[in-house]
Amino acid sequence: MSAEASASPDSAAAPGVMVIALRMSLPNAPPPMASKAIVAPVSRIAAVSSCANRDYFTLTMSLSARLLHSARQNTQTRNDFDVEIFVAGHAQIAVQRVIHTIHATYDLHACRLLYQDALGGLVFAENYFPAEDRDCALLYVTNHSIEPMAPRTRDDMSKGFARMTSKIGESFHSFELKVEDGPAASQAIRDAGGVVASDYGFFFFVKPESTGGVLLEVCSSTMPNDPYDRPGGWGPSVGTGHASSVLQLDHIACVTSEIEKAIHFFTSVLDGRVIEDGATALPQDGRRVLLSVGDIQVAFIQPDDTEQGPLGAFLNKPQNGIYALVWRVKDEETARDHFEKRNLRMTKSACISSGFAIDPEDFFGARHEFVR
Template sequence: MDLTVNKLVHINQVVDDFEGAAAFYTDVFGAREYWRGYDEDQRRNASLFVIGDLCIELFAPVDADSLLGASLARFGNSWHSFEWQVPDLEQAHAALDERGVRVTTYRPGEFLMVHPGDCHGMLLELCPLEMVGDPRIEPDWSAEPWRTGHPLGVTGLHHLSVAVRDLPAATAWLTGLVAGAEIVHSGPRDEVDADATGVRVADHVVELVSPRSAEGPVAGYIQRFGQRLRSIEIGVLDLDRAREHLEGKGLRITDGSRAGAFAIIEDDNWGVRWEFAQTPAG
């Protein structure tokens, strides 16, 4: 049984300052928050917001004893996971069981989360529901304000990138798990001493990137964090204009993971790597 994925719902980030991170995303990216709340079982505050068609969820654990609190204590402010919408959560659970993937959190009819150690570092959250208040499901939704009305000129998510140790094995696992998944690009990432393969899953691309040696930044990331989500790449209309906007906010810029891309230094961006390019990898 394959896993059917409808779409990417959101990408999850763990932070130690809920209000500070939310204010940062509003100021720098023009984020529009549409929900926030507290989960007693997971002992964390959360916020959902959109930047164009991309949705980010902030997790802010209130103590170190929860799974999210342990993640924050170990990794600091960092990427955590990404969520796929699936048509049937129980069938999705069965597809994972067939492959020996451990499910660490399961609320029947609501969502589940997997153990990343069974998924080449991909910490997946699966949910059959639409997010309450998500403006992207409204009939009059448009991402145009972020494209033409904001100095970043956001055109959309190019890909999310997961650092893996074994590129062929991770690629085979992902394409073997998700129904209809297809490889859309594959090749060197000389800028980070790595190789990459992009796999289209429903409406987005998951790029798997693996180091060629023990010396490059991808290798260093895996040594520090293990296999996990490393970065996202956002499309923009004009790289120079986007860079000027970000530097005007006091953010330091560095080279991206491929030619024609740049990134915000993680320490200036709540611990996570956002990269920007005008055209998708291909």
């Protein structure tokens, strides 16, 4: 039995409930019966795909006999019916762009200077956020913004950022998405079963258990003094020509043990899409899914063995999912020469790309890889 249905939120329905109008066609049945209204819990709606109209949806459903009987009787079903959704449409959260990647550190000044010297980072703002007692700098490396961030009082465990930095150490903390409406995005993620934290309205975080392993920041405001918002915008051509020969961000690489959950969150709750899905052997056997999210690409890698190898080691330590930022360079030898002159050690060990990396110990715990 199958049914095609159009659905819309019903303001009269209880929270967490969606009204679905069904138009059903049954094998060997009389002409299609009239549309019937039923009530379905939003939590049962999965496998979401985008649709052009954000207010109305198209669903293809496999219905249990009990649900079908209820629809035939033109009554409202109880919320405990058994229904499997194969394809569903809803108003996904549109990601306008990826604003930046946060790099947690204890030495903001030295970390910022390293980005400037090693990668040609251009600083456009610095600020202090009293609610979390943390300082930050905002800079661009070609087309991608980095936000080195440090707790002002590192031992004050009453502050969320100090607690998180004490847990994961100096490393990549999260990356941030720009959306139109922060409170609406927060509600939509919670309605989809996600867990949010540090929700200040205009920005909030989505916990890794909801995203497939990566800590995500979502924001509806612009960054102070951000050149991206100036006439003409900001792109990879701005800031190129640096001695490192870095051209642009290739992708953000995340490691997960829940790759299906990551795919679902980024392509169902958010409006990302899958570009590639296949096997990888870098740096160990596993599955790699490359996604388009906003204006950049994000790769999720799940090792076949989540206990062994460099990726297993990563998964079994405190971390927020971001394994590396992978940059595209014009010339590998030029980049290597530049890094060597700054006493930055380089390695091909544990690289998630075909290129090389600066030893994370030389970059405040963050792994930067470089490919042609």
